[in-house]
Amino acid sequence: MGFSEEIIRYRWDHIESLIMDKTPYDVEQALHTEQRSPDDLLALLSPPAADYLEEMAYLAHKLTIQRFGRVIQMYAPIYVSSECTNSCLYCGFNRHNKITRATLTVDEVFEEGMVLYRQGFRHVLLVSGESPRHVNLEYLCRVAEKLRTLFASISIEIYPMDIDSYRSLIISGIDGLTIYQETYNRKRYAEVHPAGPKRNYNWRLDTPDRGGQAGFRRLNIGTLLGLSDWRVEGAFLGLHAAYLMRQYWKSHISVSFPRLRPAPGGYRPESPVSDAQMVQLMCALRLWMPDAGLVLSTRESQELRDNLVPLGITQMSAGSKTAPGGYSSRPDTEGQFEISDHRSPEEVARMITFRGYEPVWKDWDAAFLKHSFP
């Protein structure tokens, strides 16, 4: 049971033609209604909505202030392994790429954590390729138990697991699950994932369901922009997030929209997304889901990230390294992709403050749970 059963109600081509048929009148209706329907989401993603970008941005800003205040939660990724059994065409860790790979020991992950802790981070995201031989459940539990002495919140962005494994991770101190479908277009999904366990579209699609059932406090989903038509991807992403909000109301749902960046292997995006289109997508998702978190990584340029702060972003990474050991011990390993914003966490925090927002390093403590549910 999961979103894979819900998604069969929506055909990619049909959603695409509904979006392309929207008129300026539909966009105005979508802008001025209180309760937005899926049809309004499609209107906000449509080509005519580009002429209403200023109004969309104003409304997105207003809604975000109402729901979240002027705060941006800061986090940083820790890459624990670049080993991978998959061959995703767009990824530097693709098993066919001849790169220097590494898997950190538990102590090395802790060292990486110490660097981030000293920089002020209290929320981290553990990232790895899909290689259970190198990164298995027991390893992840040991990493989590060690890191939770430093961090208030630890999320994972690793390969899909079953519910029991997720429960073990939660007991060990991991409270958030990030999993991107990459593309909701089944045909494209099969093309860019030619081999390896990741070929299983439905298993991946139902991962946030298993995470919600296991009890993760945060669920983060996303689509990799550049693989397919961003308007249709945005519609599926919005529908998926809204479904998760209905099903797992105890978990906070957030969405990411990473754009493809240069990576070892030299993959070129088939459907590039411009900055203006990225802004339209972000505003459309904010108007569709006022309570969802919107996450922006260092894949994006300094200039775009600065300008997006007031438009709906609620979480930002900073100072990121995308190679295992990149913060401390292994300067020789290669990263998953090139980042674009190279500023230090301190510089990013200063920019956020300068824009009238507060960078928040810690917005959660597991101790809260003990007080709420003795």
Ligand code: SF4
């Ligand atoms: S995207 Fe993930 S699963 Fe695919 S090759 Fe890269 S690390 Fe492996």
